[in-house]
Amino acid sequence: MTGHLHHPRDPRQAVCGLPADTVARWETEDPPVAERSCEDCLTLLPDAARPDDYTHPASDATLLESLRRIVAARQHAKIDGVLVDLWSARVTCAIWDRHSDEHRQRLLTLPSHELILRCVAIYTRVTGGSR
Structure with missing residues (x-):
């Protein structure tokens, strides 16, 4: 053990x-x-x-700016205690850009790690699991 x-x-x-x-x-x-x-x-x-690279309370739209910085720097970062890799950040930004404002507001009610996981799940469902 x-x-x-x-x-x-x-x-x-x-x-x-x-x-x-x-x-x-x-x-x-x-x-x-x-x-x-x-x-x-x-x-x-x-x-x-x-330590965290970025901290965001729920309903903070600046989370997407932090994710875009991760994509631009091509480097993982720690957001609210969770490591976010480049692929997850890129997918979250892509899904976010394609959603309407109504859906964005619903996503913003989630904690940051849940928002990222939800966007990854949507991407996986839409693309059939391919990367």
């Missing part, structure tokens, strides 16, 4: 993304022993611990 590391900014999950209530064993040594720790937790820890 491998131990997982607590997410430094979200105690409800492990660094690798597992919900805290499903983790059977936490790694308690500092630094964690590599042979007994989740490899994903160890490799993702530096990115998880870094």
Whole structure:
């Protein structure tokens, strides 16, 4: 059984993304022993611990400006505690541009990570899952 590391900014999950209530064993040594720790937790820890590049409350339309900066810089960034890759940012911007104002306002009621996931789901449904 491998131990997982607590997410430094979200105690409800492990660094690798597992919900805290499903983790059977936490790694308690500092630094964690590599042979007994989740490899994903160890490799993702530096990115998880870094500060946010952008923060946006719900209903903040400047989230799209931040996503467009990610696309322009061709570099992932951390938004509200979640790493956003280039592809997800590009897809979110593409779906956003094709929606009406009514649908945009509905999307803005979601937290930033939910808005991105919803746009990725729409893109996947529309394109049949191809990238």
